[in-house]
Amino acid sequence: MRQSSRWLWVCALSLAACTRLTSHVVLLPGPDGRTGALLVTSVAGAVVLSEPYTGVDVVDGKVAPTRTSAAMVSEAYGRLLAMQPARPRVHIIYFEFGQSVPTPESKARLPRILTEVSALSAGEAVVIGHTDRVGRAEANEHLSWQRANVIRELLVGAGLGREAITIVGRGEREPAVVTADNIPESRNRRVELKLR
Template sequence: MLVTSATGAVVLSEPYTGVDVVDGKVAPTRTSAAMVSETYGRLLAMQPARPRVHIVYFEFGQSVPTPESQARLPRILAEVSALSAGEAVVIGHADRVGRAEANEQLSWQRANAIRELLVGAGLAREAITVFGRGEREPAVVTADNVPEPRNRRVELKLR
């Protein structure tokens, strides 16, 4: 980050650096994790927890998880069951094989399949947000009609 004034500029490129502006002049400053915790600890404690992200991969052209992902689902669903007042974001994706419209629909089907598993594990339906991205946000960029298993996925963000 670059902080500028009429009399100079300071580049902030390291943790716990900042600037003081006195009489229009910028001067670099340093702080520490302990000082940030002391000053802003209560505010930082109020932040929501970072989401835990799980990727579930799917069979070609289907809303059925791959065997590898199916093997991981019990652990993921146990984590969901342990959430006290959790929320989830479920984002379905598809590769670029086939028509874009069909891939859009398939991405929604995949996301909804995972949503139903989450509801079955005890997460309230209204705590789950579902999106279908079709082929628009690939994990691996490919040409059209190139199969890519890593793009046939659902991203599950739990908080």
């Protein structure tokens, strides 16, 4: 091996020995100010984070608790956090039993929701239809699509482009309230509308 090649290998190995595998984890509060919990594990142990702005540094597999502040997070990650897309606004619209007609209470809320939709610039919507477990699963699948389509047409009428709307029918598969088969449950007869 030539002398210059040996020197390059020595430099590369020295640099590799200096690098340390490091991760930094900070638990942030949610938009409502509440904080959940996070379990951070490594080969050397585990730490539960449950308070806002607590964190850990994981260096070469060792977990070391840290504490930071809103100001420190803003300083270090403010630009990155500002680039996150806005959280979707979620509206639940309830429907009459066995129909694709919103309940009177939901009908009363629709004008406010549609005003919000018309104010969206370059917005998008996900419309997810659901049913309760009364009737055949295939019929409920079809009804959930009908409900989602009713809301899609209202969104289009409010100015949102059809291409910006995704509709899905979940039938009885994702209940808000779990029930036995053929039990009517008004909270499951719904459309979830997610606006961005």
